[in-house]
Amino acid sequence: MSGLGFEHVFHPAAAQGGPTLLLLHGTGADEHDLLGLGRALAPGAALLSPRGKVSENGANRWFRRLREGVFDVDDVIARTHELAGFVEESVAARGLDPASVVAVGFSNGANIAAATLLLRPDLLRGAALFAAAAPLQGREPERVDLSAASVFMGAGTADPITPIDQARLLATQLTERGANVRLQEHPGGHALPPAVLSGAKEWLTGLGAATRSG
Template sequence: MTAPEVGVEDFTHVFEPATASGAPALLLLHGTGADEHDLLPLGRALAPGAALLSPRGKVTENGMNRWFRRLREGVFDVDDLIARTAELAAFVRAAILAYDLDPERIVVSGFSNGANTGAGLLLLHPGLVAGAALFAGGAPLQGREPDPVDLSGVQVFLGNGVADPITTIDQARLVAAQLGQRGADVEAREHPGGHQLTPDVLTQAREWFERAKF
């Protein structure tokens, strides 16, 4: 697939420069119905001092922002996901140049629809990000086996609820397996709740981020 021509102006977004010397950058991907401001507090909590790059999904569903289309509840339009993820990857590459980011120190973090998209970036665009902290997300390619890409050296944290009715725990475990089989170092944490990011999981994710030393 030919990479789309995308500049930073093609996505509505927020960029906050790093406030700590030598800090990495967090790419923040919101969930359905949210926008580019929603995950800024998560980014500050997860990696204090990091640069924050938070775009808005370009798909709308019943007036709600999303990253890719759904055919119905729980069923993704996988072709649209692939195309939209390629566009997002091109935006990230443009942002690296526009904001002078270290291309080897970008970490994606997302919730729900944003977590699915973050997993898509890992599986479809290996080498774009150094790691990922994804919450309430699952396997993005639904029924398609991802290509055998090399994710060696990529560090991933996954947080999911075992009672999640939207992203089932089976889908969460599937994406953990897909990433691990391709060489990623995956730390998966499960909580007893549903489609949410619990304080305990956020604490675990922040501790993981500190250990990862991006």
Template sequence: MTVLEEFTHVFEPATRPGAPTLLLLHGTGADEHDLLPLGRALASGAALLSPRGRVDENGMNRWFRRLREGVFDVEDLIERTAELAGFVRAATAAYDLDPERIVVSGFSNGANTGAGLLLLHPGLVAGAALFAGGAPLQGREPGPVELSGTRVFLGNGVADPITTIDQARLLADQLGERGAEVEAHEHPGGHQLPPDVLGRARDWFDRAGF
């Protein structure tokens, strides 16, 4: 089995010439179809690459194991993120994608994984739009990677009981300290993606010029 075949996934080619590719990473309990509408809303005509997380938690798909709610198995996160990076490279070759125009977008567990791609595999993606995610390595300080030119949008709720706003702000700081251009938007709600945040993310995507 090839690296590409190891991940159940959906690929939708771009319908607009020169459009970027969105790598879509679902949240806990969802699958490869869950964020396709988000991808279409963020960037009309973009190619969509949407894999399924390979960890099973009581019948729910996830990207990496956790020890309990809000506490990650960081070693597993590192290993699984490396596997996902291999899939992205394989898909880039198989689907003839522009490696400099891939943008990761994820929600919750998928957002944490997308943040892991940025911090552990710099240069793999050109940017990220992450919702309800936080600092993926939790108590560990990420390495001194170079993220200059990487554009990131973060959307988080100040009342989120799952991904606390402190973890979201820590992620913004970690990315910014490594040179990423971060635009963070906080909304008054919880663990969700409100329409106004999606609208701001769509505007950011248009301005980012991927």
């Protein structure tokens, strides 16, 4: 589906009261890649899955990089605000609850989800970040208030693409700004193993229960 600035897929919720999952794919994937993950994490949730606009040798990405592991931070910032605008327009156009949007991102998608938390702190209720790095490389993020946000992170200690120290730095940055962060490390690489998926599903179930009680 085109419109609202991004090619995207939208699946409405099967029932009222659940989250809207903003699915953000990794490098080389597209808007269909994480639909199965979204259904596994929150059966019946609304799924909003856009496609990154940047092409790197034909591979879809969310922002440019200068080389492997080195981000174009100015582009990270610009693309993050562009994505946030799409989310706001999509939520309004479809009558979704803006307080229920939870990002789910893998790798490059997790990086722009993290950037969204740091640059647009009022947009997301929370985020599940798999194989994420601190996105604003070399820059100290502003001291925004993330006290209303909950974040799950899955990170591999043997990840050759996103070193574990990057995940730990991001967890620290988010925690210092008030976010409730759960970092689940695993001994693998750039992947989403079953134990991490189970942990993320448990976290998301708890987030939904906390939202309803609040």
